[in-house]
Amino acid sequence: MTRPPNPLPTLLRTPPMIAVGLAVLLLLLGELVRPGFADYGQVTNILRIAAFLGIVAIGQTLVILSGGEGIDLSVGAVVTLGAIIIYRFTGGSDALLLPALLIALGVGFLIGLVNGVGIAWVKIPPLVMTLGMMGVVKGLILVYTGGRPQGATPPVMKSIISDPWVLGIPGDVFIWVILGVGVTLLLQRTAYGKALYAIGSNRTTARLSGVRVERMLILTYALSGMFSALGGFVLLGYLQNVFINLGDPYTLPTIAAVVVGGTALAGGMGGYAGTMAGALVLTLVSSLLITLGLPEFGRQITYGLILLVLLAVYGRERRLRG
Amino acid sequence: MSETLLLQAQRVSKRYGATIALQEASFGLRKGEVHALLGANGSGKSTLAKVVAGVVAPDGGEIWLGGQAVRFRNPLEARAAGIAVVYQELSLVEDLSVQDNLWLGHEPPARFGRVDARAARARTEALLGLFEDVAGPRFAPETLAGELPPDERQLVEILKAVSLEPRVLVLDEATASLDGRQVERLFGLVGEWKARGWGIVIVTHRMEEIFRVADRATVLRNGQVVGEVRIGETSREELIGLISGEASRALHSAEARASAPARRTSPLLSLRVRRGRKLRGLELEVYPGEILGLGGLHGQGQSELLLSLFGALPGQDLSLRLEGQPRAFRHPSEAMRAGLAYVPGDRNREGLLAARSILENFLLPSWKSYHRGPLLDLGQARRAALEVGEKLKLKFGALDDRVTSLSGGNAQKVVLGKWLLRSPRVLLLDDPTKGIDVGAKAEFYQLLAELRAQGLGVVFYSSDDDELLSLCDRVLVLLEGRITAELSHAELTRDRLIRASLGVKEVVSGEP
Numbered sequence: 001m002t003r004p005p006n007p008l009p010t011l012l013r014t015p016p017m018i019a020v021g022l023a024v025l026l027l028l029l030g031e032l033v034r035p036g037f038a039d040y041g042q043v044t045n046i047l048r049i050a051a052f053l054g055i056v057a058i059g060q061t062l063v064i065l066s067g068g069e070g071i072d073l074s075v076g077a078v079v080t081l082g083a084i085i086i087y088r089f090t091g092g093s094d095a096l097l098l099p100a101l102l103i104a105l106g107v108g109f110l111i112g113l114v115n116g117v118g119i120a121w122v123k124i125p126p127l128v129m130t131l132g133m134m135g136v137v138k139g140l141i142l143v144y145t146g147g148r149p150q151g152a153t154p155p156v157m158k159s160i161i162s163d164p165w166v167l168g169i170p171g172d173v174f175i176w177v178i179l180g181v182g183v184t185l186l187l188q189r190t191a192y193g194k195a196l197y198a199i200g201s202n203r204t205t206a207r208l209s210g211v212r213v214e215r216m217l218i219l220t221y222a223l224s225g226m227f228s229a230l231g232g233f234v235l236l237g238y239l240q241n242v243f244i245n246l247g248d249p250y251t252l253p254t255i256a257a258v259v260v261g262g263t264a265l266a267g268g269m270g271g272y273a274g275t276m277a278g279a280l281v282l283t284l285v286s287s288l289l290i291t292l293g294l295p296e297f298g299r300q301i302t303y304g305l306i307l308l309v310l311l312a313v314y315g316r317e318r319r320l321r322g
Numbered sequence: 323m324s325e326t327l328l329l330q331a332q333r334v335s336k337r338y339g340a341t342i343a344l345q346e347a348s349f350g351l352r353k354g355e356v357h358a359l360l361g362a363n364g365s366g367k368s369t370l371a372k373v374v375a376g377v378v379a380p381d382g383g384e385i386w387l388g389g390q391a392v393r394f395r396n397p398l399e400a401r402a403a404g405i406a407v408v409y410q411e412l413s414l415v416e417d418l419s420v421q422d423n424l425w426l427g428h429e430p431p432a433r434f435g436r437v438d439a440r441a442a443r444a445r446t447e448a449l450l451g452l453f454e455d456v457a458g459p460r461f462a463p464e465t466l467a468g469e470l471p472p473d474e475r476q477l478v479e480i481l482k483a484v485s486l487e488p489r490v491l492v493l494d495e496a497t498a499s500l501d502g503r504q505v506e507r508l509f510g511l512v513g514e515w516k517a518r519g520w521g522i523v524i525v526t527h528r529m530e531e532i533f534r535v536a537d538r539a540t541v542l543r544n545g546q547v548v549g550e551v552r553i554g555e556t557s558r559e560e561l562i563g564l565i566s567g568e569a570s571r572a573l574h575s576a577e578a579r580a581s582a583p584a585r586r587t588s589p590l591l592s593l594r595v596r597r598g599r600k601l602r603g604l605e606l607e608v609y610p611g612e613i614l615g616l617g618g619l620h621g622q623g624q625s626e627l628l629l630s631l632f633g634a635l636p637g638q639d640l641s642l643r644l645e646g647q648p649r650a651f652r653h654p655s656e657a658m659r660a661g662l663a664y665v666p667g668d669r670n671r672e673g674l675l676a677a678r679s680i681l682e683n684f685l686l687p688s689w690k691s692y693h694r695g696p697l698l699d700l701g702q703a704r705r706a707a708l709e710v711g712e713k714l715k716l717k718f719g720a721l722d723d724r725v726t727s728l729s730g731g732n733a734q735k736v737v738l739g740k741w742l743l744r745s746p747r748v749l750l751l752d753d754p755t756k757g758i759d760v761g762a763k764a765e766f767y768q769l770l771a772e773l774r775a776q777g778l779g780v781v782f783y784s785s786d787d788d789e790l791l792s793l794c795d796r797v798l799v800l801l802e803g804r805i806t807a808e809l810s811h812a813e814l815t816r817d818r819l820i821r822a823s824l825g826v827k828e829v830v831s832g833e834p
Contacts, residue, residue, distance in 0.1 A: 206686070211686070
């Protein structure tokens, strides 16, 4: 009850705002250390890289919000599979892009659905289920491609995703913002979102208030798979090429982005705005560390330490407010 | 005077931020007496108990123990000075055995610096023996605490405090989860402990218990002591008047029962269980405008019965009819859509979303009906929540505040209120007034009477016999999953209720 007076208004002390503040701070720091770090072109580039992470992290946000130690380790593999399906199915044809995208999203949805069924009905812990699924999807990718993906990227993807739309800002950043608004509305303004927070907060209460907990879980993991496949589409549009471990480096950072954005790993608290800010912070940290010319091991250590410090700060905030 | 006092709090004050929890409250406990602390939620009685126990450091005032001023910096110091406290919230380590829990923090008799296993076992058994015949077969030293039902865990908590051989024993709502026989036994023991010269402080909402066991009572309101009374010289009405601060208003005025008895039209809901989880061959019918009570000792299948009606225990051999139509609910959502509502017994574990707002707790079962196109109409949802909040006289800051910012009684109003948003036809209540203050209870009774007048059917389990006697039209008494008695009208008496709970037949001597 006793709380020392804090000069900052409550809104500014919520984790998403802390993350945004941190992002600005990192940008200024970068500019100070290496003038040119905060140039317009640099910032748009950082936004574009953050957009990949942010889009892949949509599913991770939903899954972590659902509670019950919810986590999806298969996101990276599904990103790769989504990209490969589009790459191979279209073979470079613009006309086939839409059906290819729908197939990729559908396959992602199905993979997530299997995750959800394993978790909700067979009661396999999410960590184990999605780790297993990661292996299965990687195996499928090898079978599907024989290790060397054949195909091409439809040219229209370049204009949608990597070319600037206005003010030199590339399409994927706009796509990210549109998705961000959409996902936030999904969480805050639909019965699905309200039920998701409910099952993340207390599954017994949710069930006894008429929420179909198992169905919600299955749908949520399925959506995670679908958004991962969508991440593959965006990544393909940027790289114009695929390889069989394309999405792998995204799996763990999505979890970090969600957590840095203030979503509780225990579920039931947080949101996608936080994840967006988290993706931005993580991207800025990596860029800054690279700009500073730190060797690889130094970057890894610093990156890890920053994560730990942030989590410690949030833990303190939560105790103060609880 | 003061030398006869075992424990004394003098003009103790405590504030939390802007809230004054205690304002110059004084209270004295004599050797060999049972002293009740009474007051509504937020009156400061729990804070006073915590100050005495060393859990909370007072901002001002003094504590005297056995003629010496003391200042406890933590509960351990208070414990070392001979003050033991039993709380309503359980503190047992679930993965440790009953015996290990009992001696956790103060080891049993040691020999050569090692715990003497045999002596420890013997003392544990002696302690458990105090409640052996009012507990189940698993109430034994080696059972893991987590495997015991809540009432038996509470008994272990009590024994843990007793094992300290304290000078002062504080029971803070320690009887809330106990059944009638267990409370009876506890009060018998309290008599023995009194005789040994212990001072016993009891904090409770149950008026009946105060009159059975307490010698004196200190009543608090808004952080101040408003009276100290000898129980032998007071009445229930006077105490309630002191607690509420209003002119004495009969709490159990049977206001709810005053209206005409339920018309025996066709039943609203009927259930026949052939074989269930804990239920064995039982039938019941609920009529519109009727409050059907479920009585009996704790854990005789009352909760399972309510859950079965609500579709939350699927896979049982039972048949259910709603307004004559056979129904089979496989999930609470189906029961909910058919017009049933269920208020669970464990508010925090089953009734609330602790991490979410008051608004989201209110609307949890109803969100779908606020969709306008793809999005929810939050404005309309807020208006509906405010309306119910007003109807329930909910005391809250803002709808977006966390539900945990509410007091126990107000949180319970949210658990009930979320169903009122759906205008249910049948209300299933699992001990809904447990641990809420007198004022909130009175409001709840009033509400129940209104809902009944609107023609709802209510199935109401209560661990408080007074509630069953004063509120219900009929009471079904359960024992081991069967109905042992159906009591109504003239038959609905405390004596019959208790007899049926214990499975005792009518007294022969009273009959011709």
